[in-house]
Amino acid sequence: MATAVPAASLPLPRRASSPAAARRPGTPSLRKRHCAARPVAAACSPPRQHNNEEEGSGRRQVLVAGAAAGAAFLSRPNPAAFAAEAKKGFTPVTDKKVGYSFLYPFGWQEVAVQGQDKVYKDVIEPLESVSINTISTSKQDIRELGPPDKVAEALIKKVLAPPSQKTKLIEAKENEVDGRAYYTFEFTAQAPNFTRHALGAIAIANGKFYTLTTGANERRWDKMKDRLHTVVDSFRIENRI
Structure with a gap:
């Protein structure tokens, strides 16, 4: 840190009318992704035959994966949006x-x-x-x-x-x-x-x-x-x- 200099030599702003000073006498004045995609090979393969239980299980997995991806996206918001929210x-x-x-x-x-x-x-x-x-x-x-x-x-x-x-x-x-x-x-x-x-x-x-x-x-x-x-x-x- 630099050595202190006399107050009189500081390049301070000129005194100006301020919210606290510009008023009549006796009056108070104006203080912080995830992407899900199927592999190409899987996308091109013929669909397998599933029974109802397998289909239900597959749908649940898709829903869970989708929810997880959405949660991951929401947990990393735009910095400006995060600052406004905070x-x-x-x-x-x-x-x-x-x-x-x-x-x-x-x-x-x-x-x-x-x-x-x-x-x-x-x-x-x-x-x-x-x-x-x-x-x-x-x-x-x-x-x-x-x-x-x-x-x-x-x-x-x-x-x-x-x-x-x-x-x-x-x-x-x-x-x-x-x-x-x-x-x-x-x-x-x-x-x-x-x-x-x-x-x-x-x-x-x-x-x-x-x-x-x-x-x-x-x-x-x-x-x-x-x-x-x-x-x-x-x-x-x-x-x-």
């Missing part, structure tokens, strides 16, 4: 041009927020949202910026929360998926009338610094945390097409 209650987002994908809870609505690439939020609980932002960078790997805790803390204070909010980094760690390093972190941002409990994931690829954040009101954290962790864990960066 993540019921979530909607996938894929941007092949920018090079990312993630899941968000079903029912959240897409909204336009200046400075963000995409934002989805719950219309009733506006603090429950996910946003993704990208900026250009000359770095090749997130580890070039320093260790997870230092990078996450600088990003939270400079970009993810307004200066007026009191922030606390709870955890930051490195994960490697398919040879690419991701930093994931958990933090809180306290405003005068609410506290947002949030999760983030960052990575560098394709000449871009990718930042995904999701969260919820602290009072709903216990109810939402599993879903928000699913959002962050689903975040992937792919080579751009």
Whole structure:
């Protein structure tokens, strides 16, 4: 891992209006065949004479073989179909041009927020949202910026929360998926009338610094945390097409 660099030198995204920050004062803001065919010789041979018992037994064998083949086929589904089945209650987002994908809870609505690439939020609980932002960078790997805790803390204070909010980094760690390093972190941002409990994931690829954040009101954290962790864990960066 690269040596930590001062927070001030990190090529962090500019602070932009976010689901948690763009609102009026005093209002909470917008978290994985088988083929059965008879041998040619058997197909060309004249049919044998069978008695009723043999015919019944043969039919049963055909049915069992057919059922086994069907079961084998169903046990190895299409990867995309399997992923959708395994993540019921979530909607996938894929941007092949920018090079990312993630899941968000079903029912959240897409909204336009200046400075963000995409934002989805719950219309009733506006603090429950996910946003993704990208900026250009000359770095090749997130580890070039320093260790997870230092990078996450600088990003939270400079970009993810307004200066007026009191922030606390709870955890930051490195994960490697398919040879690419991701930093994931958990933090809180306290405003005068609410506290947002949030999760983030960052990575560098394709000449871009990718930042995904999701969260919820602290009072709903216990109810939402599993879903928000699913959002962050689903975040992937792919080579751009």
